Amino acid sequence: xxxxxxxxxxxxxxxxxxxxxxxxxxxxxxxxxxxxxxxxxxxxxxxxxxxxxxxxxxxxxxxxxxxxxxxxxxxxxxxxxxxxxxxxxxxxxxxxxxxxxxxxxxxxxxxxxxxxxxxxxxxxxxxxxxxxxxxxxxxxxxxxxxxxxxxxxxxxxxxxxxxxxxxxxxxxxxxxxxxxxxxxxxxxxxxxxxxxxxxxxxxxxxxxxxxxxxxxxxxxxxxxxxxxxxxxx
Numbered sequence: 001x002x003x004x005x006x007x008x009x010x011x012x013x014x015x016x017x018x019x020x021x022x023x024x025x026x027x028x029x030x031x032x033x034x035x036x037x038x039x040x041x042x043x044x045x046x047x048x049x050x051x052x053x054x055x056x057x058x059x060x061x062x063x064x065x066x067x068x069x070x071x072x073x074x075x076x077x078x079x080x081x082x083x084x085x086x087x088x089x090x091x092x093x094x095x096x097x098x099x100x101x102x103x104x105x106x107x108x109x110x111x112x113x114x115x116x117x118x119x120x121x122x123x124x125x126x127x128x129x130x131x132x133x134x135x136x137x138x139x140x141x142x143x144x145x146x147x148x149x150x151x152x153x154x155x156x157x158x159x160x161x162x163x164x165x166x167x168x169x170x171x172x173x174x175x176x177x178x179x180x181x182x183x184x185x186x187x188x189x190x191x192x193x194x195x196x197x198x199x200x201x202x203x204x205x206x207x208x209x210x211x212x213x214x215x216x217x218x219x220x221x222x223x224x225x226x227x228x229x230x231x232x233x
Contacts, residue, residue, distance in 0.1 A: 001030045001031065001054050001057050001058065001092070001095065002030070002057040002058075002060065002061050003088040003089075003091040003092045003095070004029045004030045004088070004089075004092035004095075004096070004127065004128070005026040005027070005029055005030035005057065005058040005061035005062065006026075006061045006064070006065060006088050007029060007085050007088045007089050007092065008025040008026040008027075008028065008029030008030065008061075008131050009022050009025065009026045009061055009062050009064075009065035009066075010065055010076055010081065010085060011025065011085075011131070011135065012024075012025040012026065013065065013069055013076055014076065014077060015135060019066070022062055022065070022066070023058075023059075023062050024134065025131055025134055025135070026058050026061055026062045026065075027055075027058050028127055028130040028131045028134060029092075029127045029128060029130075029131045030054070030057065030058040030061070030127065031048045031054060031055065031058060031127065032126055032127030032128075032130040032131070033096060033122060033123040033124060033125065033126030033127035033128070033130075034046065034047050034048055034054075034096075034099070034123055034126075034127070035048065035126075036122050036123075036126035036127075037100060037103065037119050037122040037123045037126065040119070040122060041103075041104075041107055041109055041115075041119065043107065047103070086192075086193065086196050087193070089192070090188070090189040090192040090193050090196075091189060092124075093124050093148075093151065093152060093188055093189075093192055094184075094185035094186070094188035094189045094192075095185065096120065096123040096124035096127075096152070097120045097123075097124055097151075097152045097155055097156050097159075097184065097185070097188050098120075098156075098159060098181050098184050098185055099120070099123050100116065100117075100118075100119035100120030100121070100122065100123040100124065100152075100156060101116040101117075101119070101120055101156050101159045101160055101163065102181070103119055103123070104116045104119045104160075105163060112160050112163060112164055113157070113160050113161065113164060116156055116157070116159070116160035116163075117152075117153045117156040117157045117160060120152050120153070120155075120156035121149050121152050121153055121156070124149070124152045125148070125149050125152065147192075147195045147200050147201055147202045148192075148202075150202050151188055151191050151192055151195070152188070155184055155187055155188045155191070156184075158184065158187075159180060159181070159184045162180045163177070163180070166180075
């Protein structure tokens with residue numbers, strides 16, 4: 001959550017937003033997906049309300065970025081920072097991916113194989129989607145070619161399968177569950193960073209052909225034909 005809020009704060013500064021705008025964008029990125037997830041599963045008290053430390057992390061991220069902006073503002077605009085932002089983005093996706101599955105398990109939302117990936121996608125992508133809509137770029141996150149939600153869905157489905165397998169055992173170690181969560185986070189980060197570095201893209205499903213096709217416009221009437229009003233006179 002802290003990493004996601006950092007990313008939102010830096011993007012807000014790059015967009016020239018005010019302090020209020022920076023805070024809103026950081027909150028949307030950090031806790032927006034969790035709030036959306038809790039609304040979907042009808043959770044009585046959202047997680048961010050139960051544990052205010054999450055909101056404190058968002059405030060801390062904003063204060064850190066504002067402090068860095070006062071000391072070295074040019075560094076926030078430097079392309080070198082993009083690598084750090086990619087790392088924070090991958091870390092945020094990884095944390096949100098496992099959080100969605102664990103929330104589904106804790107709330108006993110069944111079947112886990114269906115709800116686990118869905119809540120993970122809402123948690124990881126909901127806040128970032130709100131962030132991009134605030135920036136006026138909401139459609140870009142959902143367009144074909146952006147390998148983003150597919151990583152969350154696939155890895156959360158894998159973690160759900162592992163947890164279902166453990167639940168069918170008579171005995172299991174808590175350390176094994178913790179290891180599964182850590183390995184899932186590492187896998188999400190690895191795939192996301194590799195996709196950015198090597199330019200991996202999701203299937204376009206014909207989107208490129210649609211963009212290349214020219215729109216069909218209505219033919220214009222000949223210039224020598226009189227308009228309707230003149231014909232009626």
